[in-house]
Amino acid sequence: MTQALDIIRREHTRIGSVLTCLRALSVEVSRGGWRPHSSLLFTILEYLDSFAATYHHPKEEQHLFKMLRQRRPECAATLDRLIREHTEGRALLAQLRESLDAFWRDPRSVDRFRQAADAYLTFERRHMESEETEILPLAETALKTRDWDEIGQAFSDSEDPLFGKSRARLYDELYDYVLEHAPVSEEPDDD
Numbered sequence: 001m002t003q004a005l006d007i008i009r010r011e012h013t014r015i016g017s018v019l020t021c022l023r024a025l026s027v028e029v030s031r032g033g034w035r036p037h038s039s040l041l042f043t044i045l046e047y048l049d050s051f052a053a054t055y056h057h058p059k060e061e062q063h064l065f066k067m068l069r070q071r072r073p074e075c076a077a078t079l080d081r082l083i084r085e086h087t088e089g090r091a092l093l094a095q096l097r098e099s100l101d102a103f104w105r106d107p108r109s110v111d112r113f114r115q116a117a118d119a120y121l122t123f124e125r126r127h128m129e130s131e132e133t134e135i136l137p138l139a140e141t142a143l144k145t146r147d148w149d150e151i152g153q154a155f156s157d158s159e160d161p162l163f164g165k166s167r168a169r170l171y172d173e174l175y176d177y178v179l180e181h182a183p184v185s186e187e188p189d190d191d
């Protein structure tokens with residue numbers, strides 16, 4: 001397994017963990033256990049938006065998918081769908097943010113918030129599962145050593161403003177904060 005694939009899979013694990021925290025928190029909020037204006041909820045949504053949309057997805061689109069498209073043109077439709085899903089996921093997250101704002105103004109809109117959280121969670125999990133089952137195994141066999149070297153170099157360029165160490169450190173700190181403060185879910189996580 002290449003270092004670049006390790007990075008993508010590790011980032012999926014992190015996004016998955018934060019989604020689990022979001023689910024636990026949305027359950028607690030709808031039970032009245034957490035105040036809707038909890039800064040933890042806003043931190044989670046900020047983390048998901050920034051980490052996924054401006055850190056993880058560009059790695060996929062600008063490097064992994066781009067290289068795979070060159071080596072395996074027949075998977076273009078799948079790659080196009082996954083790229084569309086990046087945009088769709090961000091739109092669902094924007095709806096979730098709006099529902100949180102509405103909930104903050106009026107606690108009676110709890111159902112809208114819970115539904116928006118569930119819709120986003122389900123969508124993102126399916127998206128990552130699709131990448132893990134359809135694209136990553138294909139990339140593992142289709143890309144050549146020099147392709148992986150090129151991708152790996154882009155991912156580990158510490159001076160890169162997008163993928164550099166300072167951004168990685170910030171996301172590490174946010175991730176630790178979220179996992180430390182989120183409640184543990186008592187409901188089965190069956191999305």
Ligand SMILES: [Fe+2]
Binds near residue numbers: 057060086
């Ligand atoms: Fe993706």
Ligand SMILES: [Fe+2]
Binds near residue numbers: 012
């Ligand atoms: Fe991904």
